Amino acid sequence: MTNLNSFLSSTIGKKVLVAITGILFCLFLLFHLINNLVIYTGEENFNYLVSSLEKIKPLIRLLELGLLTILVVHISNSIYLSIQSRKSGNQTSLSSVKKPNAPLSSRTMLLTGSILFVFIVVHLSTFWFNFQLTDDHDAYYNMVTNSAIGFGNIFITLLYLTAMIVLGFHLKHGFSSAIQTLGFKDTSIGKVISAIGVFFWLFIPAGFFSIAFWFGILNGGS
Numbered sequence: 001m002t003n004l005n006s007f008l009s010s011t012i013g014k015k016v017l018v019a020i021t022g023i024l025f026c027l028f029l030l031f032h033l034i035n036n037l038v039i040y041t042g043e044e045n046f047n048y049l050v051s052s053l054e055k056i057k058p059l060i061r062l063l064e065l066g067l068l069t070i071l072v073v074h075i076s077n078s079i080y081l082s083i084q085s086r087k088s089g090n091q092t093s094l095s096s097v098k099k100p101n102a103p104l105s106s107r108t109m110l111l112t113g114s115i116l117f118v119f120i121v122v123h124l125s126t127f128w129f130n131f132q133l134t135d136d137h138d139a140y141y142n143m144v145t146n147s148a149i150g151f152g153n154i155f156i157t158l159l160y161l162t163a164m165i166v167l168g169f170h171l172k173h174g175f176s177s178a179i180q181t182l183g184f185k186d187t188s189i190g191k192v193i194s195a196i197g198v199f200f201w202l203f204i205p206a207g208f209f210s211i212a213f214w215f216g217i218l219n220g221g222s
Helices: 002-009 011-041 043-054 057-088 109-133 140-145 154-181 188-218
Strands: none
Touching (some): 002 011, 043 057, 109 140, 109 154
C-alpha cells in the first residue's frame, strides 16, 4: 500500500491518474451520447428514456458520485502537474507549449480544460438541475429543445456548440498524451488506441454538436 501511495504521489503516478480518469470519462461520454441521440427519435421516446432512468435514481446517484470522483481526480492532478511543470521550467502535455510547431490542441490544453469545466457547471445548473426538479415526465423533451434553459436559448446553444468543438481539441491531445503516459507509444496497442481515439475525439463531440445545432439553430429551438 505504501508503494502504491508513493507511486500515485509521484509525477508519473499523477500522469497515469490523469490518463486513466480521462479514459473513464470518455466512456461516460459515449454512454451519455447514446442516450442523448434518442432525442432524434421523437418526444415520446426521449421522455420515456429519461423517466426510465429516474426509476433507477439510487443507481444513477451512485454512478454520478463515481463520475464526480473521476472529475475531481482528473482536474486536481492536471492542475498539480501544470503548476509543477511551470515551476521546473519544463514543458509537458498539460502545460502551455511554446514551440510554434506544437499541435494547437497541445498548446491549449489548460485553456480547453478550463472552458470545459465552466461548461460542465452550466450544464449541471440548467439541464441536470431542472430535470431533478420536475415531476412532469412529459416535459423533458421540451426542456431540452425549446425552453429558456435549453436550445430555445441561443446563448445556451452557442455555448454547447463552442464547448463541443473545444471538447474535440481536448480529447484529441488527451488520447495522445494517455498513449504516451501508459507506455503504448509506437506499439501496436498504441496504434489501436489511437484509432479508437479518433472516434472519441471526433465523432462523440460531433454527435453532441449535432443535437445543439439541429434543435438550436436549424429548428430554432423546437
